[in-house]
Every structure is written in C-alpha cells, then in structure tokens.
Amino acid sequence: MSESTIRLVSLYPTLLGTYGDGGNVLALKHRARLHGLEVEVYDVDPGGAVPHDADLYVLGGGEDTAQVAAANALRADGGLSAAANRGAAVLAICAGYQLLGESFPDATGSPAPGVGLLDIWTDRLPQRAVGELATNPNSGTGVDLDLTLTGYENHAGATHLGKDATPLAKVLAGSGTGDGTEGAVSGRVIGTYLHGPCLARNPELADRLLGWISGRQLETITEAAVEDLRRERLATVLDR
C-alpha cells in the first residue's frame, strides 16, 4: 500500500446495509480507479475496533433495531468521532445519517441516543416518505456541487438541523427532511436520505469526497451508463 492510498472504512455493513448502500463503497472504488487513485476498503462490524486513522467513513441505511445497535456500538468505540474530529470525511445515508445526530426514534418511537457528530436530531414525519428524491445542492456548504442530486428515499424521519449543521440541498421533488431541505453538512461530515445508491447516481459527490482526501483537483469524467440513468431518473420527477 502506497502513501497515497485512500483508506476507506465501511461501517457496520451487516447492520447498515439493507438498502443497497453498499453500492456507495463500490462507487467510490470505481471512481477512484477512473481517477487513478488507490483505495483500500476495510469492513468493520460491531465488536471490531473502528480505525481512527482512515480517510473516509461510510454508513448506510438499516432497520430500526440494527440502527440502535450501530449507534450504541459507535458511541462505545469512539473511533468514528475521533477520526471525524481529526478531519476525516464521513458520508452517512438514511439510518446512518440519523444516528450521527443527537437522537433518533427507535423501533417504538422513543428517542435513542446518537453519536453526536452532526448537530441534528430526528423525530417522525407524519407520513413515511417513499419515492424518487431530487435536490438542488446548496452553495456555501463546503461540498459545493453543481449538479442536481438524484436518489430514492424511504424513511419516516423528520431531521432537524441545529446551528452547526447546514442543509446539503433544497428539495426539488420528494420529501427530504420535511421542511424543504435535504441532508446536512458539517465540515467534512455529510448526511443524506439519498439511496440509489447515492454515489452511483451522483458521481460528482463521490469525486468531491475523493478530491478532499487526495488533495487533488479531479478532472470531470462522465460515463454514458451513469448519465443515461441520471437523465432517466430526473425526468421522472422533474419537468424537463
């Protein structure tokens, strides 16, 4: 492994892997290869120590019981918080996103404690949000994407942002957090409800994460299959 190899940790894929979000790891490996970057992936499951010194940590969606188990294990371990405080990047999807906050609803609806990495807390939407989600990324978040984000949402969470978190995007179609915004950013920690998987459908975001870590200005590379999918998905919900 060379000095410049990107170290990617897939956090608790057995707990947070219900909605195809393992695809984000595949997308990061794929984009890294296109840009000539090397990636080493470490799967960590509860009981195993979370490395403090990796570059990027990804968390996916999961069921209620698994979500509580994952949050408890991450708090007990402390490695993720240590890494994020050191400046490592984190991408968290859906249940993984919620558990990075102060609290989220457990299977019975009672608040369960989160990891406290993002200044957010989550309660329940009046109605479950299921369907295509398209959002317009906000400027000034530090993520600074140009392209519309596309994905699929399936959650019951209304996520509320505190002063230390900035919404990732404005909702163009779908529900998002329920207040017209979607996702949260704090430094290099990003949370979102976008499944799809998020990074396969939004390679610009994958490249942003890889750019942060590698410190390189990555060139724009598009792939026909991905562009076809983006165009098709966005056309189903946006009038264009």
Place this chain on the structure above:
Amino acid sequence: MTKVRTSIAIGAGKMAAAASRVSGRGEGMVVGGKVVLRMAPDAMSDLADGRVAALVSATNGKTSTTRLLATAVAQLGPVLSQPTGANMTAGIVSALAYGPRDGLAVLEVDEAYLPSVVLATNPRVILLGNLSRDQLDRMSEVAMVARKWRTMLAAHPDVIVVANADDPIVSFAAEQAPHVIWVGGGQIWTADSAVCPECGSLLDRTTAQWSCPGCGRARRATTWELEYVGGSGTAIGPDGSTYDLSGLQLPGRFNASNATMALAVCAQLGLELNDALTRMCTVTAVSGRYAVVKVGELTIRLLLAKNPAGWSELVDVMAPPPNPVIVTINSNTADGKDPSWLWDVPFEHIRGRTVIATGDRRADLAVRLLHAEVDCVVIEDPYAPNADLPPGTREQAVVDCAATYTAFHTLRTRADKEAQARS
C-alpha cells in the same frame, strides 16, 4: 356450510372473473375474489370451513413450495390451491371459492397477509420458510414481519408450525408456537439476519449453528434436515429416515430445501412420505418458473429473480460462462418500486457472461453491472428480430432469462400469445 350471502357473491365473482379473462386483462383470480369480498366480507372464513390443510409463507419459494406440497397432498384426495400464485386476500378467496368443493386447501400466503389469513382460515399446519428484504417500499422491515407472525402464533396455539431453523428471523417468529417442527432447510443469504431480532446483538455464525451472544437464542434442534452435496439433496427425517431428492425436477439447492420443508408438512398431515416425494418429483415448472418458452427469435428459460436472497441462490442454476444471460428489471408495485436492491445482489459472481439488460429499469441494471465489472448490453427488446444481441446469443439453444415479478409475467404472456399465433 357456505352461507347464502357467500354463495351469491361467488356467482357474481365468477362472472367478473370470466369478464376479466375474456377482455384479456388477467386470469381473473384476483378480480373474482375482489367481487366476492365486496359482497361477502366474511367469505374467506366461510369458505375455509375447516378444510385448510396448510398455509405456506416465506419471502422466497412460496409458489414452488406450495405447488410441491399441493401435489403431494393429492394423495389424500382433491386439493385446491392457487393456480397462479395470487397470494393476497382476493386470490385466496378466489381459490377457495372456485376450487373443488370437498377439496383440502394448500395455499400460499403473502408474508404481510399471513396473520389475517390464519385468523380467517384456521389452518392445520403453517409452513414458514424464510424472511429477507423484498420490496422495501411496500413491505415492512423483516423484523417487523417476524413480530407480527409472533403475535399471530401466540393467538393460535393449536396450529402446527413447520419452520426453517436456519433462518434466525423465522425462528424468532416460530418459537412462539407450542407445536413447532424445526427443519434445517439451510440459508445462503444471511445479510438480513445479521442481528438478533429480539435484542439486537450481532449473531454468532462461526458455525452452521447460529446463536445470539446477547440473549442466548440459538438454532433449534431439528426434526428434519436437508443435506445438499454436489448439486443433489437428501432430506433426513425423524429417526434418520432418508429421502433422496435427486428426482426433483425443480432445480437448485433452494428447491431441495422447499421439498424438505414440504415433506415435513406431509408427515404432519399423515401422508405416506415416499409416495408424497414421488408426486413432488412430477412437478416441472411452477407458474412459469423454470419453463422453457419461445419469445420472438429466442428460446429462453424463465427464472424469477426478485430480490437479493433469490438471486444469491439462482446464480448456481444459470448456464455457466460464457453463455449470455438476459436480465429483466422492472419496478412496478409488485416488483418493489425501488431497484436499489440490485446493489445487494452479488452480480460479481456472474462475471464472464455478457448480460443483456432489459426491462423498465435497465438503466439501473447497467450502472450496477458497470460497478460489478460485468459486460452488459442494454437492449429495449432483445426478442425483436433486429435486436443487436451479443454474438452467439441466437445460436444458443436456451438462453437463461432472469426477470422480476412483472417482467416475468409479461414474458409468459408474450410467449403464450406467440405460441397461440403459431398454432
């Protein structure tokens, strides 16, 4: 005795079903059942009337297991079952209303509908096969389904449950019943039972005997076991009696598992088991699954592949590389509207074959396969005479075609229509 109200409703339902068939909208099962239910809401319990021998529920294998079991139960006399796999309320009512009057019923039931169907039909045996992620936009999460099954079984202490001991989620549901016949049916897809559904601890799977370090739950001692070695299965029953499953015509480990579970139900129903197995071995295709049909220029073998657990069992059944395969992905309601599950399917295992990607969500499939480093061509209609197929596809005697639920049925219908046009 069927009530007058139900009898009148059955007559009306029959007309609606016939109208649906004539107009080409469907096979009429569901429409007929819906009409009956609208006129006689209690029709299901009225029609069941103590003759439901078994209900079969699972995420995967419901239709095949039900067919194997129904075929075996014919040993006792006439059997009624769903001919088309319509496994929600209307389809079940329709099967009960229009099957043989004095027949025993062997019915498949959608996982979410099982509690209400058990309540209405009071079956003698319930077969619980497996639970895994499927249609996450519609179905509850698997642990939620298991909790509903638990409540259901607690309310029906007289029913006999035949349950797959290798699926910890099924086991969690079934342990609630006083009479459980545990079957070691195996489980290849374990990603949906990583944690204990009761206490949330990560299950220990270091041996074939799963256990929970948190609450002490563990795989139960079994009465029946499937042994599957080198592509052929043996069911081992009580007292070590063995049943050679190599005569089954339905392919794969999962069908050997389905047959083992069906045999365990047969034992509870008092069937002669060697004869039951002989009957199961006559089943070739089940509602089109594994059927070889001609569509357009191609002869294809239809494989139903609707979720990651199903896919993980199907890869071994497919023709080996470099044979191309057709994969058809739709996202209608019955398929699950979100095809994110494609990312949970180990498509990396089909490398070496060229995939012909088709169906409404072929663009999603193409991106998934790009990331799996599997060669893929996207073709809207691979059966069209001018389709630009990979070299050698047309020369292949039978092309395997894996399809999601609605894509599967569209292909069956198309094959039937074309066969009629040829004759």
